[in-house]
Amino acid sequence: MKIKGVIILVMIAFVLSVFSISLVSAGVGIKWAQESFLVDEGEKTCLTYSVYNPWSEDSNVQIELPENLKNLLTSQEAETKLVPANTPSASAIPIKFCFKVPQVYSKDCLVGGVICKQECKEEQIAYDGEVLVKSVPGNTEISGSGGSATTMSVSAPLRLRIVCNAHGRDFSLVYIVLALIALVAIIIILFRKYRKPESERKKEKLQNLKEEMNRLKGKK
């Protein structure tokens, strides 16, 4: 009789425990296969993670970076994505976020920020942090009496190694300026040359030929 009672109690506890576990809200899941990324300085970079939701309610999620990387990586763009209920990890949905990597290595420039070369003698710079996938609740306000609103997120480790692209002095701007000056000069010369009517130009040509002939005669 006692054993039966214990078994019944254990079964009740088990059922209640399963029942309480089922009382969960929309969830959030992250799947990742890469933790280290090589990114070019000064370039816009996009990373893709996968999100899933094996729970019984749809979930809106957003991907973002922690504060330490937020301040470093500018122009962050992240999309909010609806992850349907019962999406297993095997069917995880890719979610992309983009950011601009700042210039972190020193450059040797001749004039201001132009005609620069980069030797990449410094050690490679790397930033560590976590990529956060946040559950975006419809309303985070606490209703009624006071208390604490709650939010949740999952995160994956992230290591960004910034690539330094060594290059010689970049004279592109000099060539562009030279080409423009030459082009303007050519246009001015051609304009001055062809602005007179053809008859006048021929007369001028004839006059020049006569002067040349006279000069040659004078030499003889």
Added chain:
Amino acid sequence: MKREDVLLLVFGIILIFSIAMLFIGNSKLTGHVTSGSTVSNVTIVSYLSIAMSTNLQSGILFGSVDTLPALNVSASHNYDGASSASTFFINVSTDSNTAVDFCIKANAGMKNAGSDVIGIGNETYSNATSSSSTVPVIANNVSLTTSNVKSGINIAAGTPNYYRYWLNIPAAQATGTYNNSVSFEGVATGGSCS
């Protein structure tokens, strides 16, 4: 040859030279670029998923307090489960291939509309992987902070992490409705909180 023709020739050469140099410079045949980028891959795929209980998602509510000072005011769902268990919990999905560490933080102390604050150290919590009328135990309570702190550690897939919350309100605390925000972060066990 006339002077203007000479000038035309000179500027023509400069123009062609500049354009040629621009093309050569941009064609990356100069040898200037000495390193490129490649992606380093890891072969391990990790995935984890968590969900809060509906009561935890609704917020941590302490109800109305009539007498001050009030010590260890219990949150409304600390003991309302079966056998007085807590119904504040975060569950780790069985569809996870790693155990999870939970990190917890609050954005600030609890504040009312008049900007009076109940210090963040007055809001405390305790956690455990099971729950009964005594567990999570109040004797183990610790204060919330504004930076992430590991709370539940190495919570296996399919296991809930139960929480209880308490609030201490000083005698001189101004009346009002006080709020703040508490966030939970799940990381692969051994990983860092953000």
